[in-house]
Amino acid sequence: MSAAGKLLIMLLCAACFVLRGAAIGPRCVVVTENLVTAPEKSGAQILADTLGKIFSCKIKIIDQKDYDGKSDAVILSSSKMQNEEWCIESISPNRVRISGTPPRGVFYGAVEFLELFGQCRYFDVDFLSIPRKKSITVPEGRKFRRKPYFSFRSNSGGFWAHDGMAARRVWNKQNGGYTFWGDYRIDAEEGATLYQYREPRFIGPSGHSFYFWSKNFPKNKDEFFSLNSSGRRERATSPAGPGQLCLSNPEVRKLVKKNVLAEIAKSNANALKKGLPKSSLVELSHNDNGNFCVCKNCKALFSKYKSFSGVMLDFVNDIASAAPDITFQTFAYTLTENPPVGIKPAPNVMVRIALLGHELMSGPCDTMRPLSSPTNAKARSIYESWHRLTDNLSVWLYHRRFARLFAVPAANFWYMGENFRYLKRIGVKRVNIESEFNDLREVPFPNSFYALHIYLSEKLLDDPDQDDKFLINEFMERFYGPAAGEMKQFAAYLKKRTEEEKRPLGTVPEHDLTYLDREFLTVINSFITSAMKKAGKDRKLQERIELEYIPLDFAILNMWERIPDLERSLGLSKTEIFTRLEKALETAYRKYFVPELYKPGKLATSRKAVKAHLEELRNPIPTPPELAQRELRQFAAGTIPVRSQIVSDPEALRGKAQYLGPEYPRHPKFNPQLHLKPMEFGIYDYAVKKNVVKKVFAPEEIHQDGKYHLYYIGRTIIPPPTHKPRFFGHWSWAFNGSPALNSLYRAQDDKARYDIFVSLKFKGPAYVKNSLEANGIWLDRIIFAKAVSVRDSEKAVKK
Numbered sequence: 001m002s003a004a005g006k007l008l009i010m011l012l013c014a015a016c017f018v019l020r021g022a023a024i025g026p027r028c029v030v031v032t033e034n035l036v037t038a039p040e041k042s043g044a045q046i047l048a049d050t051l052g053k054i055f056s057c058k059i060k061i062i063d064q065k066d067y068d069g070k071s072d073a074v075i076l077s078s079s080k081m082q083n084e085e086w087c088i089e090s091i092s093p094n095r096v097r098i099s100g101t102p103p104r105g106v107f108y109g110a111v112e113f114l115e116l117f118g119q120c121r122y123f124d125v126d127f128l129s130i131p132r133k134k135s136i137t138v139p140e141g142r143k144f145r146r147k148p149y150f151s152f153r154s155n156s157g158g159f160w161a162h163d164g165m166a167a168r169r170v171w172n173k174q175n176g177g178y179t180f181w182g183d184y185r186i187d188a189e190e191g192a193t194l195y196q197y198r199e200p201r202f203i204g205p206s207g208h209s210f211y212f213w214s215k216n217f218p219k220n221k222d223e224f225f226s227l228n229s230s231g232r233r234e235r236a237t238s239p240a241g242p243g244q245l246c247l248s249n250p251e252v253r254k255l256v257k258k259n260v261l262a263e264i265a266k267s268n269a270n271a272l273k274k275g276l277p278k279s280s281l282v283e284l285s286h287n288d289n290g291n292f293c294v295c296k297n298c299k300a301l302f303s304k305y306k307s308f309s310g311v312m313l314d315f316v317n318d319i320a321s322a323a324p325d326i327t328f329q330t331f332a333y334t335l336t337e338n339p340p341v342g343i344k345p346a347p348n349v350m351v352r353i354a355l356l357g358h359e360l361m362s363g364p365c366d367t368m369r370p371l372s373s374p375t376n377a378k379a380r381s382i383y384e385s386w387h388r389l390t391d392n393l394s395v396w397l398y399h400r401r402f403a404r405l406f407a408v409p410a411a412n413f414w415y416m417g418e419n420f421r422y423l424k425r426i427g428v429k430r431v432n433i434e435s436e437f438n439d440l441r442e443v444p445f446p447n448s449f450y451a452l453h454i455y456l457s458e459k460l461l462d463d464p465d466q467d468d469k470f471l472i473n474e475f476m477e478r479f480y481g482p483a484a485g486e487m488k489q490f491a492a493y494l495k496k497r498t499e500e501e502k503r504p505l506g507t508v509p510e511h512d513l514t515y516l517d518r519e520f521l522t523v524i525n526s527f528i529t530s531a532m533k534k535a536g537k538d539r540k541l542q543e544r545i546e547l548e549y550i551p552l553d554f555a556i557l558n559m560w561e562r563i564p565d566l567e568r569s570l571g572l573s574k575t576e577i578f579t580r581l582e583k584a585l586e587t588a589y590r591k592y593f594v595p596e597l598y599k600p601g602k603l604a605t606s607r608k609a610v611k612a613h614l615e616e617l618r619n620p621i622p623t624p625p626e627l628a629q630r631e632l633r634q635f636a637a638g639t640i641p642v643r644s645q646i647v648s649d650p651e652a653l654r655g656k657a658q659y660l661g662p663e664y665p666r667h668p669k670f671n672p673q674l675h676l677k678p679m680e681f682g683i684y685d686y687a688v689k690k691n692v693v694k695k696v697f698a699p700e701e702i703h704q705d706g707k708y709h710l711y712y713i714g715r716t717i718i719p720p721p722t723h724k725p726r727f728f729g730h731w732s733w734a735f736n737g738s739p740a741l742n743s744l745y746r747a748q749d750d751k752a753r754y755d756i757f758v759s760l761k762f763k764g765p766a767y768v769k770n771s772l773e774a775n776g777i778w779l780d781r782i783i784f785a786k787a788v789s790v791r792d793s794e795k796a797v798k799k
Contacts, residue, residue: 020139020140021090021093021137021138021139021140021141022090022091022092022093022094022095022096022137022138022140023072023093023094023135023136023137024051024072024073024074024094024096024135024136024137024138025055025072025134025135025136026055026056026057026134027071027072028051028055028059028071028072028073028074028094029059029060029061029062029067029071029072029073029074030044030047030048030051030059030060030061030062030073030074030076031061031062031063031064031067031073031074031075031076032044032061032062032063032064032075032076032077033064033075033076033077033078034064034077034078035076035077035078035106036078036102037078037102037103038103039102039103039104039106039107040076040078040100040102040103040106040107042107043076043106043107043108043109043110043111044061044076044106044110045061046107046110046111046171047074047076047110047113047114048060048061050114050118050120050128050130051074051114051118051136053130053132054118054120054130054131054132054133054136055132055133055134056132071094072094072095073094073095073096074095074096074097074098074113075091075095075096075097075098076098076099076106076109076110077097077098077099077100077106078099078100078101078102078105078106079099079100079101079105080101081099081100081101081105081145081147082101082147083101083105083147083151084100084101084104084105084108084147084148084151084175085100085101085105085145085146085147086098086099086100086101086105086106086108086109086112086145086146086147087099087100087109087143087144087145088109088112088113088116088138088143088144088145089138089142089143089144090138090139090140090141090142096113096138098110098113103277104175105147107170108147108148108173111171111173112144113138116144117136117137117138118130118131118133118136119131121474121475121478122167122168122171122172122455123451123455123475123478123479124168124451124454124455124479124544125165125167125168125591125592126540126591127451127479127540127544128167128168128171129478129479146463148173148175148461148462148463149424149461149462149463149464149465150428150429150430150431150461150462150464151429151430152175152176152394152429152430152431152432153173153174153175153176153431153458153461153462154174154175154176154431154432154433154461155169155174155399155432155433155435155454155457155458155461156433156434156435156436165592168458169458172455172458172459172462173458173461173462174458174461176432202279202281202282202283203260203263203264203267203279203280203281203282203326204260204263204267204282204283205239205283206283207239207283207285207288208239208240208285208286208287208288208331209239209283209284209285210236210239210244210245210284210285210286210287211236211237211238211239211241211287212239213256213259213260213284214235214236214245214252214255214256214259215236216259217235217255221251222235223246223249224245224246224249224251224252224255225243225244225245225246225293226243226244226245226246226291226292226293226294226295226298227246227293227294227295227298228243228291228294229294234291236287238287239287239288240287240288240289241287241288241289241291242289242291243287243289243291244286244287244289244291244292244293245293245315246293246295246297246298247293247298247301247311247312247314247315248293248295248297248298248300248301248311248314248315249297253315253318253319256284256319257319257322260282260284260319260322260323261322261323263282264282264323264326267279280325280326280327281326281327281328281329281350282323282326282327282328282329283328283329283330284316284319284320284328284329284330285329285330285331285333285352286312286331286333286335286336290334290335292308292311292335298311301314304342305340305341305342305343306340306341306342307336307338307339307340307341308335308336309332309335309336309337309338309339309340310340310341310342310343312330312336313330313340313343313344313345313349314343316328316330316345316346316349317343317345317346317349320346320348320349321346323348324347324348325348326348327348327349327350327392328346328348328349328350329349329350329351329352329394329430330345330349330350330351330352331352331354331396332351332352332353332354332382332386333352333353333354333355333356333396334356337353337354337355337364337382338382338385339382339385339386339388339389344389344390345389345390345392347392349390349392350392350393350394350429350430351386351389351390351392351393351394352393352394352395352396352430352432353382353383353386353393353394353395353396354395354396354397354398355379355382355398356398357398357401357402357506358375358504358505358506358507359401359402359403359404359506359507359721360402360403360506363506364378364379364382365378365379365398366379366504366505366506367398367399367400367401367412367505367506368401368410368411368412368498368504368505368506369412369415369504369505370415370418370419371383371415371418371419371422372418372422375502375503375504383422383426384426387426387427391427392429393426393427393428393429394428394429394430394431394432395423395428395430395431395432396432396433396434397431397432397433397434398433398434398435399412399433399434399435399447399453399457400434400435400436400446400447401505401506403739404510405509405510405511405558405739406510406554406555406557406558406613407446407550407551407554407555408510408513408516408551408554408555409448409494409520409524409548409551409552409555410447410448410494410498410505410551411447411448411449411453411491411494411495411498412447412453413449413452413453413456413457413472414472414495416456416457416460416468417460417464417466417467417468417469418468420457420460420461420464421464421465423464424464424465431461433457433461435447435453435454435457437450437588437592446547446550446551446588447551448491448494448548448551449491449548450547451479451544451547452472452475452476452479455475456468456471456472456475459471473488476488476491479544480531480541480544480545481535481538481541482534482535482536482541483530483531483532483534483535483541483545485534486527486528486530486531486534487527487531487545489527490524490527490528490531490548493523493524493527494524497515497520498515500514500515501513501514501515502514507720507721508721509721509744510555510558511558511559511562516555516559517563518563518566518569521552521555521556521559521563521566521569521570522569522570524552525552525556525570525572528545528548528549528552531545532545532546543587543591546583546584546587547584547587547588547591549580549581549584550581550584550585550588553577553578553580553581553584554581556570556577557574557577557578557581557617558617560574560617561620578614578617578618581614582614585610589607593606612638612639612654612656613639615654616636616639616654620634621634621635621636621653621654621781624710624783626710627710627757627783627785630755630785630786631785631786632783632784632785632786633740633744633783633784634781634782634783634784635737635740635781635782635783636653636654636656636780636781637652637653637656637657637658637735637737637779637780637781637782638652638653638654638655638656638657638658638780639654639656640736640737640739640740640782642658642736642737642738642739644658644659644734644735644736645658645659645660645734646658646659647659647778649778649780651707651708651761652708652761652778652780653708653759653780653781654780656780657761657778657779657780658729658734658735658736658778658779658780659776659777659778659779660674660730660732660734660735660776660777661764661774661775661776661777662774662775662776674732674775675764675766675767675775675777676766677731678696678697678698678699678731679696679697679702679729679730679760679762679767679777680694680695680696680697680729680730680731681694681695681711681713681728681729681735681756681758682694682695682713682714682727682728683716683718683719683725683726683727683728683741683756684725684726684728685719685723685725686723686724686725686726687719687723687724688723692716692717692719692725693713693714693715693716693756694713694714695711695712695713695714697711699767702762702767702768703762704768704769706761706762706763706768706771706773707761708759708760708761708778708780708781709759709760709761710757710758710759710783711757711758711759711760712755712756712757713756713757713758714755714756715753715754715755715756715787716753716754716756717751717752717753717754718741718744718752718754718784719741721741725738725741726738727740727741727782729758729779730777735777735779737758737782740782740784744784752786752787753786753787754784754785754786754787755784755785755786755787756782756783756784756785757782757783757784757785758779758781758782758783759779759780759781759782759783760777760778760779760780761777761778761780762776762777763775763776763777764776
């Protein structure tokens with residue numbers, strides 16, 4: 001346990017004893033010495049405001065020259081120490097000095113003082129816990145001096161722009177804002193706001209950056225961009241791609257060096273002009289796709305280093321040589337996650353390891369388990385291998401599961417302390433965590449105990465050696481008050497039951513989770529409901545508890561038909577569950593979503609997605625008459641969580657469809673030849689590297705009336721999620737139904753065969769003879785029917 005953690009426990013245990021040292025009371029003043037930066041001055045203000053709430057009085061802030069030297073005082077002083085370091089010490093029976101390094105040291109010292117000696121805690125965006133006291137005592141003869149362990153600390157925790165979230169983040173010593181594409185950087189336009197406490201970080205973008213460094217490349221130089229396996233050069237149009245750079249091309253390296261040096265000069269000039277520290281970090285990472293260059297020279301580099309990461313390092317090391325005083329950070333992510341052979345990062349190159357969860361196709365990490373778990377053996381091996389190669393490491397962690405069909409109660413806060421101490425052991429310096437409540441593209445699916453999850457991760461980013469069990473217990477007691485007992489029981493039972501699932505949670509379809517049974521849903525419901533009763537009429541406390549209904553109720557509603565008599569077990573009707581869930585969702589929107597901070601329509605889009613999801617649960621998809629006697633699993637294409645083009649179509653099931661046509665040329669493979677190849681659908685199994693089923697449509701099979709019809713694709717056994725199967729449509733794979741496969745797979749029924757149907761609409765001369773309309777294809781439904789005879793399946797689509 002860290003010194004700070006031991007001190008915190010000592011102070012709490014000794015609360016009933018009189019400590020010798022500086023005693024600060026209601027008549028104290030906050031004295032400022034040489035505070036110049038906005039963060040230091042704001043630290044003084046936050047200290048005075050919080051002491052005023054502790055002592056129930058007004059606390060003045062005065063300059064050193066106006067201090068009489070007699071009054072109780074907390075003196076804030078700018079001092080030269082290490083970056084972000086602070087020191088708290090008793091200097092007389094009634095004076096405490098807090099000194100720190102500009103710009104954040106004094107601020108961090110001020111909030112550390114309030115936490116260590118005032119027992120204040122910033123638990124959530126709307127809950128700063130401030131105990132009332134008659135005095136605060138700082139023990140004499142000791143200097144409480146430290147700085148945060150990780151030099152960069154950022155947990156997205158939802159939306160960084162939320163005012164309450166920003167205040168909580170800086171109080172809990174987060175110094176980095178969460179941006180994925182780098183569209184937001186620390187800049188003087190922010191002025192003297194709380195946001196300025198974050199670390200001035202990146203020169204250029206903060207994430208996938210090849211697009212940024214190459215967007216001014218000459219238009220006629222296709223050879224500067226990655227060659228794909230089809231023999232085409234692909235120029236990126238965004239940080240997502242579609243292509244990369246040709247990393248072996250010497251002209252590419254010259255141009256990137258030129259652009260990097262120009263951006264460094266621009267950044268330095270801006271910092272000098274506006275009085276900000278110089279930034280010293282350049283992100284040089286591949287675009288967010290797997291289309292690495294396969295030209296002759298790039299393939300030679302791959303053969304030399306035995307991995308794509310070697311090709312990347314050869315390139316990044318070269319660029320980094322142009323600015324040896326700048327740190328160049330590059331991702332070890334997807335194709336570059338495995339370390340190379342025969343090359344190491346240059347001294348000024350930092351490797352940022354970003355291991356996706358098992359639920360994503362190439363993910364080696366079990367997000368919901370400790371790194372010591374057998375299910376994280378591959379992830380741990382990658383970490384250790386990079387650690388042997390370099391001491392200059394950072395990490396991008398994923399504390400949320402992606403590609404889920406619906407929310408279920410789950411958490412991983414129990415393992416955070418162990419995992420952060422592991423990162424410290426292997427020398428990680430910078431940590432960025434992705435744990436959004438919602439990214440506005442999907443229904444809000446947070447983990448259980450979301451506020452605890454965020455709070456604990458922020459505290460451990462500051463000091464990973466703290467006693468995480470103590471922090472968890474303190475959170476439970478103070479956050480839930482009279483309902484703490486029930487919430488602790490809830491957490492203990494949740495941990496016990498989720499650990500019964502031995503497979504990585506990301507690989508198991510929600511319907512097939514071992515623990516998601518009648519007993520689990522009933523017991524969890526009873527704990528939360530009992531906690532709500534303990535909250536009495538305290539609406540703020542009710543709201544903290546009420547959020548736990550979101551993952552629980554989504555799970556209940558999705559399992560309603562699968563668990564007989566669930567209504568009787570819960571003592572609640574389906575209508576009552578919907579009402580309760582909708583109320584909890586509104587609480588979440590009020591708490592974590594601020595409409596004026598989002599682009600027009602974004603919040604409305606999220607609300608619409610929630611409404612559509614709930615409507616899907618209220619009114620199941622009707623069975624097509626031709627499949628009336630079959631056991632079906634149906635999916636409305638517009639509600640499958642994929643990145644395909646989704647359009648409104650009044651003729652489509654639920655009014656939405658996946659679409660491919662000229663009005664949507666953003667598809668990376670869109671070109672005038674898009675509709676000249678035959679239509680095809682199938683399932684590709686990445687584990688065996690082949691199609692397990694595929695159907696290529698003959699022209700005569702396509703209906704000519706421009707309306708939706710069922711088309712039979714074929715019969716297959718559904719591959720397990722560990723095989724990362726892809727349900728594709730069209731030669732470009734523009735249509736995607738892969739998430740449906742994961743919910744369909746059943747481990748106990750892994751030999752079951754399914755007949756697959758898709759509902760499609762075709763228009764345009766490529767499909768409909770003599771048509772004058774533009775070519776287009778719409779997919780509005782995917783159906784999996786438990787197998788009967790193939791003849792019966794074929795008859796169904798011919799009726």
